[in-house]
Amino acid sequence: MTPEQLQRAWVSQAQADAERGVLECRMCRRRGPLEETTTLWRNGLLIFALCDRCAASHDVVFSPTPAGIEVRARRRNPVELVTQEAPHVHGSR
Secondary structure, eight states: OOHHHHHHHHHHHHHHHHHHTTOOTTOOOEEEEEGEEEEEETTTTTEEEEEHHHHEEEEEEEEEETTEEEEEEEEEEOOOOOOOOOOOOOTTT
16 A cells, blocks of 8 residues: 555544544554543544543654655654663573
């Protein structure tokens, strides 16, 4: 699927979900109640949905473009990575 086809598919699904009071966050894909989601609507169509958890941890900018709406997000805090070293196996080569 092209990015445009994926966007149209998401909009169609999001419209149906919004009518049931549920939306999927475009960033983390978590589903939640409409009242816990920031939404962007244009011409009666849902363009973007962002859960409160992602909204609290990101600075999000919406900008109109000739092709539609551009959405940019930046984390407010660095991502913490937890790594675990692979166990060392003695005598194997």
